[in-house]
Amino acid sequence: MPRPLVIGNGKIMVTFDENLEMRDFFYPFVGQWNHLxxxxxxxxxxxxxxxxxxxxxxxxxxxxxxxxxxxxxxxxxxxxxxxxxxxxxxxxxxxxxxxxxxxxxxxxxxxxxxxxxxxxxxxxxxxxxxxxxxxxxxxxxxxxxxxxxxxxxxxxxxxxxxxxxxxxxxxxxxxxxxxxxxxxxxxxxxxxxxxxxxxxxxxxxxxxxxxxxxxxxxxxxxxxxxxxxxxxxxxxxxxxxxxxxxxxxxxRAFLEACFTCSSNCALELKDSFGEIVKVYKRSLLILKTHFDARGAVIASPDSDIMATNRDHYCYLWPRDGAMAAYALIKAGYGKVARPFFSFCANALTDKGYLLHKYNPDGTAGSSWHPWLHEGVVQLPIQEDETALVLWALWEYYLQERDLEFVLAHYHNLVRPAANFLAGYVDEELQLPLESYDLWEERRGIFTFTTATVYAGLKAAGNFAQLLGQPKLAAKYFGRAAQIKEGVLSNLYDPQKKRFLRGLHFNRAKKAFEPDDTVDSSLAGVFLFNLLPVHDLRVAETMSQVEKVLWVKSDVGGVARYYGDYYFRRSEDLERIPGNPWFICTLWLAQYYIRTAVSIEDLSRARLLLEWCVRHTLPTGVMPEQVHPLTGEPLSVAPLSWSHAAFITAVTEYAARCRELEAAREELLFTLPEREREGVNF
Missing domain, CATH: 2.70.98.10 (Beta-galactosidase; Chain A, domain 5)
Structure with a gap:
């Protein structure tokens, strides 16, 4: 049963079900321990x-x-x-x-x-x-x-x-x-x-x-x-x-920052985007409750998921946490995200990588990633989780210009993590070594993971350059450039005109084989700026993502990947390739936002934002995914990543509106008066 009501203060978190019964009471950490x-x-x-x-x-x-x-x-x-x-x-x-x-x-x-x-x-x-x-x-x-x-x-x-x-x-x-x-x-x-x-x-x-x-x-x-x-x-x-x-x-004072922060123009939409802005503000408050005062950002407090696996979502996944921190940073709430980076610095292993997930008190969480598989020793990690922390920290610096905070974590987080990313590479392929994918289901070399490693190394290079270490900056930038070449050489299929989901190592053949499953996470190529969003390869990839993964029922939305089995509700994969997820639908929205060259071009993105509003619970709580035939919430609700993705997309939408309107006004100003009427932007 979803948790349509959630409240908290960074130390206590309480949830209620639709029957008004309190179902979860966390203390002294958000997400740990659940005394109900x-x-x-x-x-x-x-x-x-x-x-x-x-x-x-x-x-x-x-x-x-x-x-x-x-x-x-x-x-x-x-x-x-x-x-x-x-x-x-x-x-x-x-x-x-x-x-x-x-x-x-x-x-x-x-x-x-x-x-x-x-x-x-x-x-x-x-x-x-x-x-x-x-x-x-x-x-x-x-x-x-x-x-x-x-x-x-x-x-x-x-x-x-x-x-x-x-x-x-x-x-x-x-x-x-x-x-x-x-x-x-x-x-x-x-x-x-x-x-x-x-x-x-x-x-x-x-x-x-x-x-x-x-x-x-x-x-x-x-x-x-x-x-x-x-x-x-x-x-x-x-x-x-x-x-x-x-x-x-x-x-109310917390939300008042939406009106006063110059970096956050999302609420400029309030006159004509009432429901979107209402859910945006609710998402800010709900997402903040998932942040523990000491830095953990739990995925979800919904304990009913234990009925399916005898485990829960009350962990910090560094990837989810980085995406949540990024959302608040871009919305103008960077200071709220600061403890998250300190948490990650304390959690970082001596080799420079972060583990699968963590309990809110900083200890390692449960995991299903083995250290030994088929007699081969391996790291039980999802490498994007390390990379995205560096990417988000650079975004924090760009927004807040908090040099002292960055200096405090340069030697205990940025450098060791960047050195790991730079060294954990297949030199022949010029790609990151194998790790688990962001969906935590398979091991290999993945386009999404590779894009995040590229972004993490670029962030580390920026930090090194900022702090007067040009040789180290050149090392990180150089490795990022090599990885980009590795992606274009090994993870793009010119025949299919799209990126591969990844490569899997066939131990019998002792060779990597392509995984050409259409996966929404291919959006990572433009999300993390490995390629410009207007690159033809990005356009063709996203076109196929939308065509193949759009749920062709009255519900709509974008599935994770073709044939997704998690909480599957239909075997008709051509019509319903998987259940629609909020984050996947919002990645498509971000694509349309970033490619828009006129206000009219934003209409598709707006429809996708409205899809999210339509499938949000009446209280403003967003689930992880919805039933492809009924639209009812599936898996957990709320999911912090869903709220974070919505905040990010709305913030980007508003910023793009501002840019396009400014461009329109500038061009109109340069045109003779007789030519201004009827100009379409």
Whole structure:
């Protein structure tokens, strides 16, 4: 199930599903640890002797966010119970505090008692073994804890603190969970439980005819009970309503940079591109929540993917992180990306390459890339992940001119990574040695990877030149030029008039063989400036990418590659070569943006941006891919790379509009007045 709502502050990240149930709670890193593991923190209502959880089908739910901020704005109506809930959720801008506001509305013209119940189903540090939950009589709060993780739960309404509570066993023996205790409207008051446990608190409200009452609820997280209690006290002293206002103000101030940053002209489109700009701003906020304060950028917090692989997307892939950092840099938020580069410098191996993926705390993540294959020792890497970090860091410097930061990472990141890229080369082919592709499915020498290595070496040469090392700059530039020649000699097929996806080594024949699969990642040739976007070879390649990989259903969009098997939903490959992906569709949009020579030429790119808006969830969350027949989200949602690609494409679109309009005005100025009318640009 997608996560249509996600909130966070760089230390805590919280997600909700479409049933309004909290499903993921990460602390102390964004993406690590998940103290819910997909369990459901439920919300339910008892009224007139009847009970219903918001996940029940009888509820009518409308999910969204407040405008220009990452505070949820949710409506849930139960037509039979005649109750409406207006809900806001936020994570405090600085402190480890999750906040919830529930306005309970009585839709009947008579006084009624309404009881609201909130469940907590923590598995602290991703396992329920050894958990404890107890009623803290000193603080009049509930507390879940294990080792150095303490979660203090509290709340109040105009009737005072929560009036009911219960703790108990879940998922063990015959016990489904303490949440069942709420369904008769009365909680047991059991004050402590250990092992696999959960808890519920209840608020008893008296609602006037057609009236309403407000509940504030919060979870404070600390390394010990004193820390969590101090935060609980902080909420009472500062008042939840005030904390909501401060958080909202910070989010709006963050987006205000869109209007003031001279490098970001995306919001100049706001008058005629309302929905695109709305999703653009939402993407900025959502992408920022994927950035941990210490540098990791997780791919996705959606833990439901574990059902397919017993693993998740809560890792930093250096490639995905570089693309996310690049998006924020180009949008004018380069300072947000700085910790990412420091993270990569700390993660870099002594040989100068980055591994497959990392946990948010900087340790190596899980991997399926072997160090030994068919008796041959190999590096278990995707080389583009190292190269793209250098490429993005140079873009950071161009945008921010932050020389001190670059100097701090020149010797611990730029030089060792560039030396690795320059040395990890097949001297006969003049191409990078084999590694795994960006889709993590096959090993070989790939056009996309090679283009990123070219870009990484060019970036390293620029840094060396900037810092007064001309010999080193010449080395990196020289190797980049050789690799470019290697691409044109070995990875371009003049008969097919397009680039190959790559080369695979046939160990029996002891020779490389071409892989001519049409793959959307061939866009890397122009994305990373290996060839100019107007080069005929680029044009012919992208023409075939669009023709072969466009999904020929009512859904549309661009597939990853012909015959993509990941979450495949159709065997009719001629019609549906694979599921449409956001990033692949946006690469095509970038191609049309960069090749446009008139405002009219941008129309195709705009249609592709609108495709993305159409297939974004109503809350603004973008999935990884969509069903080719129904358009429903597939795999994980949100995916940080999808949001990053959208931000990048919209930023490029706006910049290209500005360039073309400036060119038009300049040309019109030089024309005699009688010739200006009817000029087409």
């Amino acid at each position: 593991q997909g369990n459901r923190n439920r919300l339910g209502v008892w009224v007139d002797g009847r009970f219903s959880w918001t996940a029940d089908s009888s509820w009518e739910r409308l999910l969204g966010y407040q405008e220009d901020c990452l505070i949820t704005q949710v409506e849930a109506t139960h037509p039979e119970l005649k109750v409406k809930l207006l809900i806001n959720d936020a994570v405090h801008r600085r402190e480890n505090i999750y906040l919830k506001k529930i306005v309970v509305q009585n839709m009947v013209n008579k006084e009624r008692e309404v009881r609201v119940f909130l469940g907590q189903d923590f598995s602290v540090d991703e396992t329920e073994v050894g958990d404890t939950v107890f009623y803290d009589a000193f603080e009049r709060a509930l507390c879940h804890y294990k080792r150095n993780r303490y979660f203090v739960i509290n709340g109040y309404s105009s009737f005072g603190r929560f009036q009911q509570f219960a703790t108990g066993i879940k998922g063990f023996g015959q016990a489904e969970g303490t949440w069942r205790d709420a369904e008769d409207g009365v909680l047991s008051g059991n004050a402590i439980a250990q092992g696999s446990v959960d808890s519920v608190i209840g608020f008893n409200l008296i609602l006037p005819p057609l009236g309403e009452e407000t509940i504030y609820y919060w979870i404070c997280v600390g390394r010990n009970i004193q820390e969590a209690r101090a935060l609980n006290k902080f909420v009472f002293e500062q008042e939840p309503a005030e904390l909501f206002l401060r958080t909202e103000a910070m989010h």
